[in-house]
Amino acid sequence: MADRPTPTGPAAPELSIVESRVYRGGNIWSYNPAIHLVVDLGVLEAYPTDTLEGFTDRLVELLPNLENHTCSRGVKGGFIERMREGTWLGHVAEHVSLQLQQEAGHDLRRGKTRAVKGQTGLYNVIYDYNDEAVGLAAGSLAVRLVNHLVQTEEGFDFAEELDVFLRRAQRTAFGPSTGAILEEAISRDIPYIRLNSASFVQLGQGVHAQRIRATMTSKTGALAVDIAGDKDMTTRLLGSAGLPVPKQEMVRTADGAVAAAKRIGYPVVVKPLDGNHGRGVCLDLTSEAEVRASFDIAEGESKRGYVIVESLVTGRDYRCLIVGGKMQAIAERVPAHVIGDGSHTVAELVEITNADPRRGVGHEKVLTRIKVDDAAIGLVRNQGLELDDVPPKDQMVKLALTGNMSTGGISVDRTFDAHPDNVEIAEEAARMIGLDVAGIDFICPDIASPVRETGGAICEVNAAPGFRMHTHPTVGEPQFIAKPVVDLLFPPGTPSRVPIVAVTGTNGKTTTSRMIAHIFKGIGHKVGMTSTDGIVIDERLVYKADASGPRSARMVLQNPRVDFAVMEVARGGILREGLGYDRNDVAVVTNVAPDHLGMKGIDTLAQLADVKAVVVEAVPRNGFAVLNADDELVRKMRRKCSGGIVWFSLQPPGSKVREFIEDSCRRGGRAVVLDHTERGDMIVIKHGRRSMQLAWTHLLPSTFGGTAKFNVANAMAAAGAAFAAGAGLHEIRQGLRTFTTSYYLSPGRMNLVNVHNVDVFVDYCHNAPGMRVLGEFVESYATQKAGQSDLGKVSRIGMVSTAGDRRDDDMRELGALAARHFDVVVVREDERKRGRPTGETADLIAEGAKAEIGKEGVRCRQVEIVLNEVDAVRHCMARANPGDVVVLCVDQHAEVLGELEQMTKHAQAGAHNKEGIGDPDLDPVEMQSEAQQAGDDAAAAEASEVEPATT
Template sequence: MPAWKSITNPSQAMLIQEVRVMRGPNMWSDSHSHVLAVKMHPSVPSISTGQLQAISDYLAPLAITESDGTERETLLLRLTVRLAAALQGSEMFHGLRAPTSDLTFGVVGYEVEQAGTVAVELASSILASLLEGGQPPTFAEAAAVVLAARRRYGEGPSTTMIIDAARSKNIPVTPGPGGYTILGYGKHQKKISAAMSHNTSCIAVNIAGNKEHTKKFLESAALPVPKGVVVAEELDLEAAAERLGFPLVAKPFNGNQGRNVTCGIYSLDALRDAFRHAKELSRSVIVEKEISGSDYRILVIGGKFAAASLRSPAMVIGDGIRTVAELVEQENNNPMRGQGHENALTKIRLDQSSETLLASQGLNTGSIPVMGRQVCLKSTANLSTGGTAEDVTDLIHPLNIRAAEKAARVIGLDICGIDIVSGDIALPLRENGAAIIEVNAAPGLRMHKFPSKGASREVGAPIVELMFPQGDQGRIPIVAITGTNGKTTTTRLMAHVASSAGKTVGFSSTDGIYIGSEKIQSGDCSGPQSARTILHDTTVDFAVLECARGGIIRSGLGFDQCDIAIVTNVAADHLGLKDIHTVADLAVVKSVVPRSVHKDGWAILNASDDHAFAMREALRCRVALFCTDHENPRLQEHLNAGGTAVYMDAKQDIYVCHEGAALFMLNAAEAPITRRGLAGFMIENLLPVALAAHLSGFRQSTIADALKGFVPSAEHTPGRINEFEINGVNVIVDYAHNPHGLLALAGYLKNIPGFKTGIITGTGDRREEDIAAFGRIAASMYDRIIIRFDRDLRGRSQEQILDILASGIREKDPGRQFEVIPDTQTAIHHAVATAEKGSVVVICADNATYTVGLTKIVAAQFQSEAQ
């Protein structure tokens, strides 16, 4: 059970019907990618005056008032997202968004997805409880639950600093598998884990993790280190003490973060206790001569000194009133202190080592130190044990900088934290008996960014600069393609051209994910997760991503920005699903893709499509047009203004106009995908590809040769006019599954002579008017109609689908007859068996790959019968 459930009443009706988690550019906000879109339950009742008063009383201390929403219909939604923002502990983006006329969602930002989701659920639960007169958790209790989720799932401070620095350079950041963070895309990506980078040497990490080996490497380079020995058995401690002399330090052989380290050992008994404490973490224990002085941390990045801090162990100062335990509690209430690494400082935890150290000072946790007395609570100065840090970057002696840089080189770490004990870091190490006591891989960065005293140092930036030098943003070209029809063919064409230009292309579409020539995943892969799969592939240097409506609605885009966006068209499809009821609504969803183009990139829009063309008004990038009609007024106006476009003239010659020049590409009939120039909708798919390829810097000859060499087939372009000759009949399988697509197919079939049989069906989750329109169009383009049914009827019965299709057919032709053969394979076989030689049978299929497979089975059956 989630933690937040434990402090709410499970019987309370939640106010929320749905929460959509956006992880990229989305339809809710142009400036925020990480948002939650909240839909209220339609049965939420109106609010009475008494209920409103109860809500107001709860929210008043948070400065959330009824004025946050004057309309009672949206008041609860406004208050839900406002409260969810407050529960996350910062002034998070929030508000209401209505991208379409009848669609209103609450939108709230998040920094940690799981914490944001918990915040929304808790906000809803609190308001529901108040409406029912219940006792919801206090704001502090709810905020603590959200904070726990943030701690559990959020990034640590070092990772966050590097991520922030990367984003400031416009380097894309995405979570990777196993908790790693990926900076950049494709072949240019780098991985980080806290302050350990893509380039960190495994051998160097092993050396740094072995304190004895570290010391030997430093000694070999004539760098000062404390004298010490490795002790595995307690019996050897006395000899070690005699050899080294007190005071001593004992620490685990391979420990970190100062855990189980004991300093200031002045007796054999204390040494034995320290040995046992260190043995809890390590089989062997390092016993060293204690170096007198202060504890300094030197940060070296890429072999260059970056920052220095003076670290002090956790301590409290007596006031003559409070006990040590009470003073620790008071200090832990400092807002700068948090659990673990969540804040600038870590809360102090009193443990056995603290008790021992207190005893050496003549105190215990119940003692009341006199006013002004400093009480040391830890023997090490690590921030992870409650220590503090003061920035001394400007004080360190140049010779000490050279020594630190040398130590980093000797160990071989690209990001290195060097611990030095010195009486004064402003003096050379050898002048005051100082020594390097430790070298750390993946050093903590927060002490430098958030010192208790002194200047803040932006140490994340040089780490990013080390991985991405000289303005490198770690990006690869991304062409994103959306629209209602033609997306997959356009995607495949674009990928083919880029591959012909020598690129290692990753592309995703409705039939799979491809890396180079290999299909690595089958199925509908047109969503954001498929895009991320491609962008995380280390071989890809050019991405072509099909972006369908479903993924955009569900969680936004799978990338932060693209270089080129193509919008093929916007027509009725999937209407009535996920709150998208009109073509205008659908256009809002599709517009997310061109709005994700960076300001110097290109949106290539269909000039002949009203909704696609209208998208240009909301874009920050450069706009180009494509059109098969050279005389199109929109195209002509754009060209006359010096705009970039691609078009086809009356001779079917294709030209790209860019920067005042018209470049001939090829004749449309030369591209096999256009079926000798007869398939107008295929030409519409080809045109934006020719322009996108040109804008990508590919040569005209490369583009033309690639388009001429793209041969459509059932394997290469499944469901895109796949033709089979079966028993003397021309059988065509096409993906036309909505009225717009069927009209486009009709335009091609007009150019094909012969009797035409159409095998059609209706998709159950489409609107009734769309299924009926499919029937009307089918009646106008086929001489004979056979109705079949999909395996998945998507919410409607066969009888319902049949009735709607029949109504559309008879609306067009009242006397029209049709056959009903429910099974698809049987329908194909029957159509071919009863068709005249030389005629055409067309199978319209939503699942084109499956239907192509059935068609091949039928072909084999006829071939077997002929033998």
Template sequence: MKKIELRIFPGRNVYIHRPAALLLLDLEELAGKESRDIPGFNRALLQLLPGLKYHGCASGGKDGFRRRLQTGTYLGHVLEHVLLELQELLGLNARYGKTRGTSQWGVYEVVFECPCVEMASMLVDVGLELIEALLAGYPYDLTGALGRLRKHLAAVDLGPSSRALWKAARKRGISVRRIGEGSLMQLGTGCFQRRIQATLTDRTSCLAADVAGDKELTKSILRAAAIPVPRGQIVYSDREAVRAWRELGCPVVIKPCDGNQGRGVSLNLNSPQEILIGFEIAARYSPRVLIEEFIPGRHFRLLVVDGQLAAAAERIPAHVVGNGYDNIGALIEQVNSDPRRGEGHEKPLTKIVVDDIVRAVLARQGYSLQSIPAAGTLVWLRDNANLSTGGTAVDVTQQVHPQVAATAIRAARLVGLDVAGVDVVTSDIGLPLEGKGAIIEVNAAPGIRMHHYPEVGVERDVASQIIDSLFPPGTPSEIPIVAVTGTNGKTTTCRLLAHVLRQCYNTVGLTSTSGIYYNDQLLVAGDTTGPWSAGVVLADPLVEVAVLELARGGLLRGGLAYDTCDVAVLTNITEDHLGQDNLDSLEDLMWVKSLVLESVKPGGYAVINADDGPSVELLAQQKSNVILFSLQADNLSVRRQLGAGGSAVLVRDGQICLAEGDRLEPLLAVDAVPVTFNGRASYNLANALAACAALWALQVEPNLIEQGLTTFLPNEEHNPGRQNLITVGKQPVLFDYAHNAASIQAVARLARSLTTGQVLGVIAAPGNRRNSIIFAAGEAAGRGFDRLFIKEDRDRRGRAPGEVAEILRQGALAVGMSPAAIQVCLEERTALWAALATAQPEDLIVVLYEDWEYTNSLLAELAQQAPHGRQAYAIAGSL
């Protein structure tokens, strides 16, 4: 078996609205071999992974997969279930899987839900390794494999604190996007977004975090504000440390001046030897070592969020309790076996690490790791109570004295932190601090595991409080998103939308087949209709509204870059792209495009073409509000929609109208919309209706919609490469991107209406389409044009030279075009020159391009040889 390709879907995708992955798998010599045909395989598999016995399957029942193994199933399907079971053993909730064949023998698509997509590649490697071992009859070390997987999961997944914040944001309906491989997250989109890394928010200033990181500086600020803090000083050598201890004249704490998470901290030291050891440990983490008086009492962490006490916990230092027969080392191993404990911050609790500090604390109590404490004896392993060093927590939020809470809030404010962990040592948190305790630290980016997962007491959802501080109730988190999909018309519809929306918003982000734009500024050139480009727009704090063109390829290869959209537009669905990406039918294309409609948020709108049969079929699946658009006022679907009190945008008596129930409001005349060429370009009229419907759904004022539609021109500034009418010399040329039968037919119809002469077509077709689709394009060209100049794209997509051109030629001949009217010029320059040389002044040349920039440059070059150069053509009636 061989892994060909692995696609990652971080969010919604055509298979499932949750993170998933798709493996393109070649079974090689195992193609066609079923599980029942492999002696001992089923038994070995179920013995190794007994959980597979309870997997459901398409055959139904809780043991559906087990029965499929017995009756026989291919190994791609087996791998799917192995991948799901491995995730179950890792504690990941993955349930969905689907395996289907492709047009290539032995090659399968294996789709599996993957909550942590960063694990997908390693999961596949382990799954293949496991199956291949069983096929060879070798024992497989599942324990070792799971160990490797767990280690990788701990390294790439979010920790408990960040995961709690993620869940809190999603509970509020706020989108979350992970940035990079750490814990930095983007909450929301565009100009409304906020960023957070663990509990460090984008409101936490670098200065405040730096102040909090300098423990002595923090103490000086608090001391100046009459807040009780321990006495102390910074030292740089062990000799200075001993001298400082003597000057303080009391037990001390030694810790790195700029440390965190309890690293290098030693408490309650009161002898020269202990001071020397404590200094040596602290100096490993910082050259600046803080020595301060030890405040006796219990350790408490008060979490302050946005000037309020969010939670409080008593922190209990790491410890074990003797049982009378195990030594302390064994007792530590038993504590660490608790499934809630993990390495670092990966789980609610942290495993206890035996180090010099643990040995020193044990020695002070008269113990070593080999000591066997009596049953019930509590043995402390550390003096500090950080969860990151193995401590536990008890919730005490309701017990905090108001004066203590007020002091903690003031301390956070003085340091400048919006989220702060204030460490208090006192004998009783229910009493004022005066003379009985002190604030020993104020921490930026405090951990919140202790509040969400206390060993004793109430779990406090402080993550939600942090999210609420960033997004107070009623505060927007998401910019408006309009997602446009379909076969033809997407780009023009998107450009129309962006043009109108620029009247309402300062910065409109647009993705399209021609690039990523912010207003009129081109950021990235090229076909940018996938999730990456959408992510670029949604991640920029400058963008106030997003218009996203979503093509088939991007939807299949990466899913959606957003969670939900405000408006989804479906222009039409035709038989383009069949034979690509395992799409074999119009129904397959409908399935892909329906993902965009399914992503509409509650209260949002789906805009659907009522004149397009496949699009109308998707109406029954739609759960959101719907606005139909149609060129025909008496369209049956529109009549039903309006009869039920719904909405539609339609054409009646030459007017574009907004209709709702029995109300009809004329918006503007069709002739007033330049891209319709006085109504001749029916497909652009449909695009304008789609844009009107989407803008209406966004509650854009009708006068702004009218103004936008009347000022959007079919030229290189507003709609480059789409119905651009220019002259080369004195010869009119119509530029367009039509590349399938439906679009070629529509452009040819427009061209015919614009001239009294002949219509000459310079055409090509993408080589990655089925022969039948290319042939149909040739038929459409043969019907629509008087003469054809057939060229080929520079990127032949795997076709032999002349192959696509011949299919187009045969298509044109099949509908009766004379062979004499067809000229094959494979090179585009030659085809353009031949058309220009052949055309009469009253003729119109239609150029269907592959690369607008390239073709445009060729025409500009050819225009230099013409007496009047290259010019834009005035659009008024016929040529």
């Protein structure tokens, strides 16, 4: 791009965010959670970075760490080289978004920018994130900054905007303690789910899940927390065990505090009964006036209004961290202070100290900035100084009495200096209170000497102690104390994940998911399943909605009963939010067929296959992908799988697909195939050179005697998934033999109901590929039924529809395929029109069906439109005669099954009111002409019941 002439510059920057998405798991762009922005460069499409004078230098001046970005060059400075040579501003926004998050302490490096096909100036900008709110805010600020550097935005101050961004990131970020535990969990491959915007986190999945809130865990007893929060009760319990504690009394009034101080003996300490972080603690009080003044301070921080007066124990302040009853770390806490240098005032020394890059606001960084408040000013005065005074060189000026890190104190690691007697005392104190993770505060001359000899005491026991002073000591070696906490929750060898089987495909994924869940339910697992009908936990529907997206997957993984998960994964969920989890042990892809094309940038079958392949990419090295070898697009997905492959195929021996499978099995592969014999079709599982007969297809209830080939394929896919997940041959066989398409086990999927001797199938078929296989089943079933009937003829009536967001041609194709297999096609509409006016979807389907009437091989003679679903059901049933087959492609299956049940219950003579309805077995043209020409009233009345063929 270096030879491109330099334009004068755009009139006004127009870089804008058109659309933003948050992927919460694997997605079509990345294996990791990612932010996806669609940005419009507008006029800036004509201005790459090398044409914008000074742009690169100004950007690097504001964000110098961009020099560390390697970009595609693979070396530091690679991105800056790209900008100087010329790159588009969408690419710049990607790197700025990553760098802004790095400024907030998030170590993120992956991103990509790709042009939106067929749309000039639009780009997909994808980059990693840790916190989605921070990631989105980074993208928004990055776009503003790029526009500002192209042309100055009035009132835009990047330093101020960056500070606001960092403060926002700090508010939503995990604290140091939670962060340390999560880092340890991640290093052990333990997944986590954030349960709120604070520090409430679930580690592990399903039945193995443990929860933490900061350093409080699922194993922390509520009673122990209450005791630790009651300083009076804590001291009593520790004293009863013979542990060194100060004398103390609990009071409610200032007079009571003074009286208690006299009984205990000055100097004393006044502190709230249930405070924390050292707030409200007043030390070294030597007079009645000081006690009265301190009482108000302590009472203001007490939740219940009680105040503790206790004897002052002198010495250094130590925090002992006890995890699982064992001492893990000890830190000496030094109160906030400055050291005089002989030239700067106290106030200046505080500013210099706070300028330390390790100090931040609250728990933003490893140290907290020193706050100069009234208490600090008073303490400085007690040392004979004012803030404007210059203290002598090397003089320590205290700014706080307590050594809490949250008030600006520092820590010195003393883990390996503690005397064994002191360690034993601290461990016993934690056991007495009953805390699994406890912070024991010691005051003593030196932790290296036994406190029972040198003097000292336990002044406090803390539930949920902070880890920052141990993981990031100001002086000394850091202690990796998150390890024993995670050991406590997940002892070595303990599982943290539940097996996850993900099922996707254009058709058959819901039935396949239910088959897999049924197999493992029979083994004894508590199965959590997501599907288009809702979330099912242990065969109970707990959430009714289309639950095939990532949020539903997370709901299953949060349920504490689930020990096996089956996830139906739909195209829309993947495009919208990704998978919602990091990996699945088994991925099943049933097929890829034209459906949902033309939506969200997916215009071709190859692109749709790439979306479906996300579940295959999420298979780990020790996992499996169960792939349909009969589908070329699915077969190609094997290249995207890190684990093993289990093939399934309906093709007979000798076919090219079977030769491909046999070759794979000779190399140790796995497959589920169909062997054709004189007795019927046998499902066979192959593993290497070993073949294992599983079941006859005609003995599986879901296949209707082997005629429902699509359910044969679904059963084979389910068998492959169960085999890959560790189920035994007998368990798989038993699961498939007991799985039926009853409404109880498979609502809305091939449910067979007999109403007045009419076989009614209720199914969800809603696209042309589904109608093709459903029509083949209807042909086989009706032919078989006709052979068993005295009449020898079975009429077929079909109710069809599809969602309004399909393409017009897809709707016409659906109608055309229905016309080939049904004598009468009744077209209805879904309640949700998805952007189309009422009647438009039905008209397009009917148009496709009518265009087929009269063609060779087409059965249909009548096409009717009844928009309301229940009314359409009634219309279909009114048209049917005993022995006929009715197929209802439904949207609200519960309402339809309820209507059919009512028809069955209230059967009576004459219940079928056929006024205005004809019999599709008769020729309506002949009936009409003969009756009306004769002028016979009775015949005319009979003929009037038959409608024209093209109605």
